[in-house]
Structure formats: structure tokens, C-alpha cells
Amino acid sequence: MGEAIVVTSGKGGVGKTTTSANIGIALALSGKKVCLVDTDIGLRNLDVVMGLENRIIYDIVDVVTEQCRLEQALIKDKRFDHLYMLPASQTKDKSALTPESVKEIVEKLKGQFDFVLIDCPAGIEQGFKIAVSGADKAIVVTNPEAAAVRDADRVIGLLEAEKLERPKLVINRVRPHMVREGNMLDIEEIVAILAIDLLGVVPDDEGVISGSNKGEPVVMNPNARAGMAYRNIARRILGDSVPLLVLSENGGFLNKMKRMIGLGK
Amino acid sequence: MAHQTGCEPLRTRTPVTIKGIRDGLVFILNDQCSFEEILTDLDEKMNGSHQRLLLGPLVRVTLQTGSRKFSDLEEAQIREKLSGHGNLIIQEFQSSSVVPVKQEPVPFIHHGTVRSGQVIEHDGDVVVVGDINPGAQVLATGDIYVMGTLRGMAHAGCKGDENAVIAAVFFRPTQLRIHDVISRSPDTGDRDLGETEMEFAYLRDKQMAVDKISHLYSIRARDFRGGN
Numbered sequence: 001m002g003e004a005i006v007v008t009s010g011k012g013g014v015g016k017t018t019t020s021a022n023i024g025i026a027l028a029l030s031g032k033k034v035c036l037v038d039t040d041i042g043l044r045n046l047d048v049v050m051g052l053e054n055r056i057i058y059d060i061v062d063v064v065t066e067q068c069r070l071e072q073a074l075i076k077d078k079r080f081d082h083l084y085m086l087p088a089s090q091t092k093d094k095s096a097l098t099p100e101s102v103k104e105i106v107e108k109l110k111g112q113f114d115f116v117l118i119d120c121p122a123g124i125e126q127g128f129k130i131a132v133s134g135a136d137k138a139i140v141v142t143n144p145e146a147a148a149v150r151d152a153d154r155v156i157g158l159l160e161a162e163k164l165e166r167p168k169l170v171i172n173r174v175r176p177h178m179v180r181e182g183n184m185l186d187i188e189e190i191v192a193i194l195a196i197d198l199l200g201v202v203p204d205d206e207g208v209i210s211g212s213n214k215g216e217p218v219v220m221n222p223n224a225r226a227g228m229a230y231r232n233i234a235r236r237i238l239g240d241s242v243p244l245l246v247l248s249e250n251g252g253f254l255n256k257m258k259r260m261i262g263l264g265k
Numbered sequence: 266m267a268h269q270t271g272c273e274p275l276r277t278r279t280p281v282t283i284k285g286i287r288d289g290l291v292f293i294l295n296d297q298c299s300f301e302e303i304l305t306d307l308d309e310k311m312n313g314s315h316q317r318l319l320l321g322p323l324v325r326v327t328l329q330t331g332s333r334k335f336s337d338l339e340e341a342q343i344r345e346k347l348s349g350h351g352n353l354i355i356q357e358f359q360s361s362s363v364v365p366v367k368q369e370p371v372p373f374i375h376h377g378t379v380r381s382g383q384v385i386e387h388d389g390d391v392v393v394v395g396d397i398n399p400g401a402q403v404l405a406t407g408d409i410y411v412m413g414t415l416r417g418m419a420h421a422g423c424k425g426d427e428n429a430v431i432a433a434v435f436f437r438p439t440q441l442r443i444h445d446v447i448s449r450s451p452d453t454g455d456r457d458l459g460e461t462e463m464e465f466a467y468l469r470d471k472q473m474a475v476d477k478i479s480h481l482y483s484i485r486a487r488d489f490r491g492g493n
Contacts, residue, residue, distance in 0.1 A: 153400065
């Protein structure tokens with residue numbers, strides 16, 4: 001029996017979908033059977049980020065309304081044999097989904113997969129409730145800005161009320177130089193406010209955007225720092241203890257030497 | 266105490282019933298009748314019908330007031346009526362009513378962080394063992410004590426107690442309210458978190474003031490000496 005993890009944030013645009021896709025792929029890279037579920041009906045884009053848009057025939061609403069079987073709607077990833085996704089519907093009436101029906105689907109998926117990652121829509125209304133209904137655990141994604149942290153706090157409160165296991169935190173889009181200059185909330189402060197365990201910190205990386213556009217999430221790029229961060233997050237989910245990335249951009253050996261002799265910043 | 270406006274006309278019970286017991290007299294003051302009616306009836310009985318009873322040796326009198334409790338003023342009025350008769354000694358007023366002892370409100374203790382969008386409301390003091398985050402609200406009729414960082418809104422004495430205080434280990438509130446006084450954090454910059462001494466906010470001359478927690482006791486003592 002696998003476990004279902006919902007990826008949520010409250011605020012939109014902080015990187016829920018990117019995080020879902022990247023963690024999903026990272027888990028698949030570790031040999032786990034993973035299913036990604038997009039519950040953002042009407043604004044689906046997990047398929048775009050995954051580069052699987054052209055393979056969609058059926059979606060989650062078809063499964064709930066019994067237009068097709070669950071197996072028919074699952075899309076196998078083009079790169080990994082153990083990775084599947086269940087797309088959201090872009091056009092159909094989202095009132096077809098209820099917390100109960102989604103929970104039933106997630107339960108079935110848990111029987112076939114090691115991890116079911118549920119990509120949650122923004123907001124805290126019905127869509128949020130539906131996405132959370134089947135989950136055992138939650139990952140809260142936030143950015144180092146006050147509004148995103150405020151919304152994450154709100155969502156954590158709601159998740160606690162749902163009796164989920166203590167949510168874990170991913171801080172996305174961290175720009176180390178801005179944090180250093182005091183123009184961005186620092187990690188410690190965010191963790192102090194939200195008072196939950198930190199699962200990982202993902203640096204702001206242009207590779208994330210280009211990867212999403214090409215349908216090749218950054219986690220597959222062995223050189224990208226953000227990719228490394230997502231792989232570390234996956235390892236932490238699997239129970240390894242991995243130290244946090246050193247986020248400073250000029251962390252290379254040469255720069256260290258320069259700093260030592262007083263040439264670098 | 267508000268009086269009832271009068272007995273219903275059909276009521277047959279008399280406002281005042283006088284009974285003799287072994288060691289004196291019992292006046293049963295009907296709790297269904299208004300205080301005025303009782304006074305009138307008492308007058309009548311003292312000076313009319315029962316006058317005979319009241320002459321003679323000293324008599325101990327117990328007044329049973331049923332389920333109602335007379336105020337000091339009302340008791341005084343009744344004493345006055347009876348004191349016209351030298352031989353009556355009022356022993357006590359007995360009331361079967363459960364005396365409405367002012368219940369000491371129980372403090373409410375919240376374990377964990379109060380998060381954005383969450384509200385704690387309590388009649389009495391509130392203790393938060395954790396933080397109050399921005400966007401969260403805590404309302405108490407009494408004091409609020411935060412064993413963590415206060416970043417959200419706290420309203421102490423929210424039903425009119427201006428002696429209420431708000432205390433926190435780290436003070437970074439979005440807004441503080443005590444009774445009807447509202448104060449907000451300064452718009453410029455945050456306060457240095459370096460201070461680790463617990464502080465509390467209180468009202469000094471209707472203005473919000475913040476002081477070290479060790480001064481709470483002396484300020485409380487001063488307020489009470491002040492006769493509040």
C-alpha cells in the first residue's frame with residue numbers, strides 16, 4: 001500500500017505543479033512507482049510541465065463519471081516506466097468531483113503505486129478540500145515572501161484540522177543573494193513562523209522555467225542546482241537524511257579560494 | 266434587581282404569609298409577587314390583621330424570600346417596616362435561590378501555533394503555548410499570555426476590562442487591542458528580535474504601553490490601590 005501526498009500552498013504561482021512534477025520524477029528516478037494526480041480542474045498544467053499533454057485521452061472527471069476505467073485514464077510517462085499521471089479535466093464541469101469520489105480514486109491508486117502525489121489547485125475552497133480528501137501527508141510549498149508565507153500558514157492550519165500527518169515544508173524560489181541582502185525573508189524566519197519541518201529549499205533557477213516549457217522538469221538535469229534540491233527532497237521523503245544545499249551561488253572551489261585571498265565578494 | 270410589574274390578577278396566594286414556629290415567627294414573602302405588593306401587604310398585616318400577634322414578648326423573625334434574593338436596599342426597607350414593632354427581632358433572610366456567585370472564569374490554554382485565519386475567543390484569560398501568527402486573532406475578556414512569539418492580533422479585556430494585559434515572550438504584533446484601545450505596530454521596519462525578555466502591554470492613561478514582564482506585578486498592584 002503506497003502513500004498519498006498532497007502538494008499544496010494556498011497562494012497561486014508559488015510552484016506547486018513544478019514541485020509535484022519534480023518530486024514525482026525524482027521518486028521515480030529512485031525506482032519507486034509513482035502516480036501524479038492533477039486536481040486543478042479547468043486550469044490543468046501538470047501535463048504541460050511533464051510534457052505529456054498530447055497523450056491525454058481521458059481525465060479524472062471521466063473516471064469519476066464512469067466514462068472510462070481508471071487504468072484507461074492513466075498516462076504512462078515517456079521516460080520512466082514506473083511513472084504515471086492522472087490528468088485533470090480542462091473543460092468538463094468540476095462539480096462532478098467530490099471529496100469522496102477523489103478519495104476513492106486515490107485509495108485505488110495507493111494499491112498500485114508506492115507514491116501518489118496530488119497536485120492541489122490554489123485557494124482553500126472546494127478544490128483544496130477535494131485534493132486533500134484522499135491524502136495521508138501534505139507538502140506545503142511557499143516562497144520567501146510575506147504573502148506566500150501567510151497563505152502557507154493558513155493552509156497548514158486547515159491541514160491540521162483535516163487530521164493529516166504533520167505537513168512538511170518546501171521553500172521554493174529562494175534567491176540567496178536577496179536573502180543575504182535582507183530583501184527576502186530568510187529560511188530560518190519562515191520556518192520559525194510556520195513551525196513545521198523543513199523538507200527542502202529550492203533555489204530560484206532559470207533551468208526550472210526552461211525545463212517546464214520543454215516538458216522536461218529540471219530534476220532530470222544533473223547540473224541544475226534546483227534539480228539537485230528536488231532530488232534531495234525525494235531522498236528525504238524516502239527517509240534518508242540529507243543536509244540542506246549550500247545555497248550561495250559562488251560556492252565553487254575557485255570562488256572559495258578567491259574569498260580566502262580577498263579577491264571575491 | 267428588576268421587579269416584576271405585578272401579580273397576575275387571578276393569583277390567590279397572598280404576598281406575605283406569617284407562621285408561628287417553635288422559636289419565633291416565619292414571614293413567607295411570596296416570590297411570585299412584586300416587592301411593592303409585599304411591602305403593602307406587610308404594612309397591612311403589621312398594622313391590621315395580625316397586630317395582636319405582634320404585641321408581647323420579643324419574637325425572633327425569619328424571613329423566607331423563596332427563590333428570589335433581595336438586594337441590600339430591599340432588605341433595608343423590610344427591616345424598616347418591621348422595626349416599627351419593637352418586639353420583632355429579625356434573625357435572617359432566607360433565600361432558596363442558588364446565590365449567583367460570580368464564577369471565576371477558567372483560563373483557556375491553547376497548545377500549538379494559532380495560524381492565519383484561526384480565531385480563539387474565550388471568556389477569561391487565554392494562554393497560548395506556541396505562537397500567534399500574522400492573520401490569527403485571539404480575543405479574551407481577561408488577559409492574554411503568549412509563550413512564544415506574538416505576530417498576529419491580540420485583544421485582551423474585549424468586553425470592557427481596561428486592566429487586562431497582553432504578554433508575550435517575543436512581541437511583534439500586527440495589532441494590539443485592550444478594551445477599546447487599538448494600537449498597531451509601527452510601519453517602519455521590524456523591531457530587533459534580539460531582546461529576549463518577556464514583555465507585556467497594558468493601558469496607561471488610556472494609552473497602550475509596553476513594559477517588562479517583571480513590572481506586571483507592580484502595575485497590577487498600583488491599579489488595585491487606585492481603587493479600580
